[in-house]
Amino acid sequence: MPESEMTGNLFLLTNTAATPAPDEEKVKAEAQLVERATEGDEEAFNEIYKIFAPMVHGIVLARVPRDEAADVVQEVFLSAYKNLHTLRDKNALGAWLAMIARNRATEFYRQAKPTEELPEEIGGKHDSKTEAREILTAIRHLPETYKETLILRLVEGMTGQEIAERCGLTPESVRVNLHRGMKILRRRLGIAE
Amino acid sequence: MKEDYLWDKTGVADPEIERLENALAVFRYQEAEPPALPAKIVPFERKTPRGFFRLAFAFAACVAFVFVSLGVWLQFSGKKIEVAKDSPETIAPPVIEKISNEAPIKKPDDSIVEKVESPKQSVERNVVKVRKSVPAIVRQNKIFVQNNEGKKPRVKLTKDEKYAYEQLMIALSITSSKFKMVKDKVESVEAENAVRKNGR
Numbered sequence: 001m002p003e004s005e006m007t008g009n010l011f012l013l014t015n016t017a018a019t020p021a022p023d024e025e026k027v028k029a030e031a032q033l034v035e036r037a038t039e040g041d042e043e044a045f046n047e048i049y050k051i052f053a054p055m056v057h058g059i060v061l062a063r064v065p066r067d068e069a070a071d072v073v074q075e076v077f078l079s080a081y082k083n084l085h086t087l088r089d090k091n092a093l094g095a096w097l098a099m100i101a102r103n104r105a106t107e108f109y110r111q112a113k114p115t116e117e118l119p120e121e122i123g124g125k126h127d128s129k130t131e132a133r134e135i136l137t138a139i140r141h142l143p144e145t146y147k148e149t150l151i152l153r154l155v156e157g158m159t160g161q162e163i164a165e166r167c168g169l170t171p172e173s174v175r176v177n178l179h180r181g182m183k184i185l186r187r188r189l190g191i192a193e
Numbered sequence: 194m195k196e197d198y199l200w201d202k203t204g205v206a207d208p209e210i211e212r213l214e215n216a217l218a219v220f221r222y223q224e225a226e227p228p229a230l231p232a233k234i235v236p237f238e239r240k241t242p243r244g245f246f247r248l249a250f251a252f253a254a255c256v257a258f259v260f261v262s263l264g265v266w267l268q269f270s271g272k273k274i275e276v277a278k279d280s281p282e283t284i285a286p287p288v289i290e291k292i293s294n295e296a297p298i299k300k301p302d303d304s305i306v307e308k309v310e311s312p313k314q315s316v317e318r319n320v321v322k323v324r325k326s327v328p329a330i331v332r333q334n335k336i337f338v339q340n341n342e343g344k345k346p347r348v349k350l351t352k353d354e355k356y357a358y359e360q361l362m363i364a365l366s367i368t369s370s371k372f373k374m375v376k377d378k379v380e381s382v383e384a385e386n387a388v389r390k391n392g393r
Contacts, residue, residue, distance in 0.1 A: 042230060049227040057222035066220055074228040081230055132216040153199070154210070155217045160200040178199050182210070191209050 026165065031090035038084045045084075049077055052094060055166040056101045058152040062140060063105035072108055076101045095168030138188050146181030149174055246379050253375060257368045264361050267354075 030051075036044035053073060060072045080100055087096055139147050139154070152163045160178055164171040185191075197204035350358060 045230065046227045050224075053225075054222040061220060070223075070225065073222075074225075078228050078230070081228075128216060129219060132219050135213055135216055136220060151217075154213050155220050156222060157214065157218070159202060175200060182199060185213075186209070 027091045030093050034084065034087060034090040034093055037081070038087075045081055048080075048093070052097050052166060053077070054156045054158065055094065055152060055163075056097055058156040058158075059098055059101040059148055060105050061136075061155060062147045062151045063102070064108050066136070068108065072101075072104050076104050079104065092168055094166045098167050135189065138185060141188075142181055142184055145177050146184065149177035150181045150185065153178055246375065246382070249375050253368065253371055257365075257372070260361060260364050260368060264365070267357060267361065 030048075033044045033048050037048060056076050057069060057073050060076065061069045064072055076097065080097055083100075087093065089096075136151075136155075139150050141147075142150065148167075149163060152158045152167075153160070158166070160174045161171060163169070164174045167174075198206050199210055
């Protein structure tokens with residue numbers, strides 16, 4: 001990894017620790033959902049699932065094979081449901097779910113048997129899906145903070161503001177992540193800036 | 194601005210970003226049913242964790258009271274049983290009874306009382322020492338009674354009583370150990386709650 005990337009990464013990691021500033025009403029609504037879900041309200045939990053599933057999927061997709069991503073997402077939410085009572089800051093649900101998703105993805109590789117992906121040539125023709133796979137692979141090889149943000153933006157179609165709100169990051173750090181990540185991705189894919 | 198499009202999809206669209214978006218859309222999250230949740234959720238903070246311990250305390254106290262009162266009752270009723278001595282294993286103080294039955298202590302005759310006077314004592318205190326000539330068997334009897342003075346008469350229980358006594362002792366020891374466990378548990382829960390409160 002080039003030095004500039006590394007320092008950028010460090011800078012952004014420290015930035016993520018800063019307090020996010022999402023809409024107060026949204027935060028309140030989320031906190032209420034968490035409280036209801038903790039008390040056993042299944043509907044509230046389903047609501048949480050609807051809101052955060054794309055974000056969790058994006059984070060998982062940045063790490064595990066795409067065929068496994070859906071299963072891991074389900075595991076993340078099950079784990080979250082079981083441990084919801086341990087969430088101290090009810091307003092930090094997004095960041096908490098993101099952390100569970102990252103941990104689950106790491107655990108996936110610990111438990112999974114070592115496999116090797118088939119080379120692209122076996123499929124024969126070079127279609128749009130192959131191109132998509134190549135782009136996804138390129139994104140996955142980006143530094144940690146950039147790849148998550150870019151997948152959430154390009155794959156899940158979330159805006160920068162939404163990414164910040166869901167993941168508990170500051171909008172500034174998301175903006176920087178998007179900008180720098182996109183710059184590196186363009187270079188790696190051979191796209192002119 | 195190109196960067197605005199990357200941030201919130203507004204402004205002039207960047208064709209390269211659009212191309213990436215379209216290509217990667219195949220991997221987008223497909224809305225699925227939420228996972229089947231387990232039947233019950235166990236809330237972390239129970240409403241009254243002490244309620245359970247109160248009940249446990251009350252129950253343990255009742256059990257202990259029953260055992261103690263049973264023990265006391267058995268102890269007293271055990272003495273009565275001893276007097277009844279119908280069973281062959283019941284042993285009342287046999288020696289005393291035997292001896293006293295066979296040879297009741299007689300009042301010594303005045304005729305066999307000897308007066309022994311020591312010259313000093315007779316002068317100073319005028320005390321008379323009387324030595325009674327007592328039959329040997331009565332003397333033995335006396336010695337036996339003296340030896341057994343201060344000691345409680347040994348209570349020998351029947352097999353059933355012995356068994357009941359042992360059971361009672363076991364029950365009492367179990368109850369006391371349970372008490373200790375409950376006490377420890379309550380103390381630890383209280384300490385934990387205090388720590389949690391302080392943490393918040």
